[in-house]
Amino acid sequence: MMLFKKLKRSILNFILAERLSSDCFKYPFSGDMCLEKELKKIISERNIDYVIETGTYVGNTTKAFRSMAPKVVSIEIKLPLYIISRFFLFGLNNIKLYHGESSKVLRRILPKLSKKTNSMLVYLDAHWYENPLIGELKAISESKIKPVIVIHDFRVPGHPELGFDTYPKQGVIYELSYIRDSLDEIYGRGGYSYRFNSKSEGAKRGCIFIFPVDS
Numbered sequence: 001m002m003l004f005k006k007l008k009r010s011i012l013n014f015i016l017a018e019r020l021s022s023d024c025f026k027y028p029f030s031g032d033m034c035l036e037k038e039l040k041k042i043i044s045e046r047n048i049d050y051v052i053e054t055g056t057y058v059g060n061t062t063k064a065f066r067s068m069a070p071k072v073v074s075i076e077i078k079l080p081l082y083i084i085s086r087f088f089l090f091g092l093n094n095i096k097l098y099h100g101e102s103s104k105v106l107r108r109i110l111p112k113l114s115k116k117t118n119s120m121l122v123y124l125d126a127h128w129y130e131n132p133l134i135g136e137l138k139a140i141s142e143s144k145i146k147p148v149i150v151i152h153d154f155r156v157p158g159h160p161e162l163g164f165d166t167y168p169k170q171g172v173i174y175e176l177s178y179i180r181d182s183l184d185e186i187y188g189r190g191g192y193s194y195r196f197n198s199k200s201e202g203a204k205r206g207c208i209f210i211f212p213v214d215s
Contacts, residue, residue: 028064029152031202036064038197039150042209043068043121046148050117052109054102054136055126059085066095069121073098073113075105077126102126103135110143120147127153131167133174137182146187146212151179154208156196162206176208187212 029035043051051069056062056076062085065072075098076082082099089095098105102124113120122140126132133151140147155164155175165174172178176194183192191214197207 027202028061029202030205032205033201034199035152035197035207038209039065039121039123040068042148042150046119046121048119048121048148050113050120051123052106052113052120052147053123053125054106054132055124055128056085056097057081057128059088059097061123061125062095062097063089063092065123066092070094071117072096073109075100075102075126077101077129102132103139106136106139107142110139110145114143114145120145121150122147123150123152125152127165127174131165131170131172133179134182137179137186141182141185146191146214148212149186149210151208151210152205154196154206156198156206156208159196159198159206162197162200162204164206183210 029039042048048068049070051065051072053062053065053072053074056074058081059074062072062074065074072095074085074095076085077100079099082097086097089097098109124133124136126136137149140149151174153163153165153174155173156162166172186192191212192210193213194208194210196209200206
């Protein structure tokens with residue numbers, strides 16, 4: 001009972017500290033219906049049967065993916081958020097949640113999932129507290145899988161109104177030049193195509209969609 005009370009207090013303090021509101025539980029993809037529609041189209045057209053999401057947050061985007069694909073896997077590094085999402089997604093049996101650092105969990109689960117599917121979409125959105133992107137892409141490369149990859153909070157050329165992540169202390173901007181070498185490792189040079197979103201709703205964030213050319 002004491003442990004439960006401590007855990008409950010920890011979650012409540014986290015909610016207050018991060019200013020989580022009821023809106024967090026309502027709107028997937030940061031309120032971006034344009035992105036939601038595009039992902040639904042990609043998953044349908046390419047017969048994606050596994051979606052892997054990094055950055056569960058409270059699980060609203062995870063739940064949206066559930067209506068698009070037969071199986072959804074999501075990874076969250078923050079324990080309070082992981083627990084909140086477990087409650088929020090309780091009983092949805094085609095969703096599997098993991099707690100841990102995204103690149104480490106990907107290294108553990110991708111070899112197993114690669115035996116179950118040839119049609120996978122990886123949605124990378126764990127870059128809130130940290131900058132795990134290159135590690136995540138490295139884990140995908142090591143798995144030898146060539147999935148569709150979607151990276152949220154990405155710089156879109158010619159669209160300064162669409163937000164993107166930067167890490168000034170690391171000298172990092174989420175743009176194509178930052179990930180190009182990683183993409184070559186995953187798909188081989190010239191083994192992929194890509195496109196950006198050009199419009200967004202809600203939080204108005206940029207996004208890049210990356211496709212293996214042989215699919």
